[in-house]
Amino acid sequence: MSIRGHMVLARESFSMDAMFDFPGRGVTGIQGPSGAGKTTLLRAIAGLEKVQRGQLVVNAATWQDNNTCVPVHRRRVGFVFQDARLFDHLDVQGNLDYAGRRGDGVDTQQLSQAIDLLGIGPLLKRRTQGLSGGEQKRVAIARALARGPALLLLDEPMAGLDRDRRDTLLPWLERLQRELEIPVLMVSHDTTEIDRLCDHLALMDAGRMTASGPIQAVLTDTGLATTRSPGAGSILAARVSGYDARWKLNMLDIAGGRLVLPGPALQTQSKVRIRIAARDVSITLQPPADSSILNCLRATVESLVDVGPGQVIARLACGADQVLARVTTRSVDALGLEPGAAVYIQVKSLALLN
Numbered sequence: 166m167s168i169r170g171h172m173v174l175a176r177e178s179f180s181m182d183a184m185f186d187f188p189g190r191g192v193t194g195i196q197g198p199s200g201a202g203k204t205t206l207l208r209a210i211a212g213l214e215k216v217q218r219g220q221l222v223v224n225a226a227t228w229q230d231n232n233t234c235v236p237v238h239r240r241r242v243g244f245v246f247q248d249a250r251l252f253d254h255l256d257v258q259g260n261l262d263y264a265g266r267r268g269d270g271v272d273t274q275q276l277s278q279a280i281d282l283l284g285i286g287p288l289l290k291r292r293t294q295g296l297s298g299g300e301q302k303r304v305a306i307a308r309a310l311a312r313g314p315a316l317l318l319l320d321e322p323m324a325g326l327d328r329d330r331r332d333t334l335l336p337w338l339e340r341l342q343r344e345l346e347i348p349v350l351m352v353s354h355d356t357t358e359i360d361r362l363c364d365h366l367a368l369m370d371a372g373r374m375t376a377s378g379p380i381q382a383v384l385t386d387t388g389l390a391t392t393r394s395p396g397a398g399s400i401l402a403a404r405v406s407g408y409d410a411r412w413k414l415n416m417l418d419i420a421g422g423r424l425v426l427p428g429p430a431l432q433t434q435s436k437v438r439i440r441i442a443a444r445d446v447s448i449t450l451q452p453p454a455d456s457s458i459l460n461c462l463r464a465t466v467e468s469l470v471d472v473g474p475g476q477v478i479a480r481l482a483c484g485a486d487q488v489l490a491r492v493t494t495r496s497v498d499a500l501g502l503e504p505g506a507a508v509y510i511q512v513k514s515l516a517l518l519n
């Protein structure tokens with residue numbers, strides 16, 4: 166199960182030579198600087214962009230190779246563009262029906278599942294002009310799912326929405342991610358959206374793929390410039406193992422031990438993802454005797470990379486997980502840190518992702 170391909174094209178001031186091999190299920194995030202070619206790649210996969218050379222196999226179906234080029238309307242692809250592009254003269258139902266006009270018509274079962282998953286039922290008779298930005302996006306996504314696509318392409322699904330609207334749209338997208346079998350390629354600038362929704366992450370720059378892999382591995386690959394950015398961090402899978410009602414602390418089991426997260430009680434045994442920002446992690450040689458920091462775990466230094474004047478990014482193994490820590494060169498020297506060193510990491514704050 167995979168989405169494999171190679172897209173080559175040249176424009177006056179841009180060329181793309183992108184090889185990719187993404188998982189055939191789950192959500193793959195595509196990130197990269199403005200102008201890297203992310204939208205162009207999605208358009209090429211959808212068959213909307215004329216390429217000089219193209220190969221594309223979507224879960225064993227060949228959409229493009231030297232001899233074949235399946236036309237756009239025969240590619241089983243759902244595409245949500247940056248601007249939702251709904252038809253103003255039609256109501257929501259009319260917009261959804263419109264999706265069936267090309268290709269093989271509407272897949273009624275898939276469409277009713279999408280209407281249900283995205284909570285669109287109450288909106289069906291509404292004119293699209295009166296819908297909020299988030300509602301319009303949900304309708305656009307349902308429309309993209311209406312023909313029962315084999316692949317869903319989302320180009321900046323949160324673009325143009327303010328923080329509050331993003332926060333309300335995200336749970337709908339999480340629901341889709343959990344309950345739909347369709348693989349999704351999602352271009353996004355938004356780290357929260359990427360962290361919460363993606364299992365796999367690909368990075369693009371100047372028309373080329375610079376990295377692609379499980380999100381945890383890509384985020385902690387110190388060979389990539391992204392781990393030098395102020396927002397660098399790692400994502401860990403955790404299981405909720407208990408709740409301390411007195412202090413309102415959730416106990417989260419991770420591969421390398423236990424973390425505590427303040428807040429309302431999470432459902433025991435549920436799986437959650439947490440993000441640990443590299444700047445919130447400090448390193449000690451001994452477990453602290455009296456510290457206000459609750460989260461302290463054993464770890465082993467894997468690598469140390471200079472990332473600017475006086476600063477180092479350390480990658481540490483913590484159980485089967487990798488954690489990044491941004492520390493000073495002075496601390497590295499004072500603690501005698503080197504690959505293989507056994508240490509403790511202290512985590513100042515955690516962000517719960519889902």
Ligand SMILES: Nc1ncnc2c1ncn2[C@@H]1O[C@H](COP(=O)(O)OP(=O)(O)OP(=O)(O)O)[C@@H](O)[C@H]1O
Pocket residue numbers: 176178179197198199200201202203204205206
């Ligand atoms: N229709 C077009 N004609 C000519 N050049 C184009 C066209 N569309 C995009 N480009 C150029 O191709 C390059 C890649 O654009 P693309 O929109 O794919 O980048 P992107 O990574 O999606 O950027 P952003 O994050 O800003 O949306 C850019 O240099 C852009 O200016």
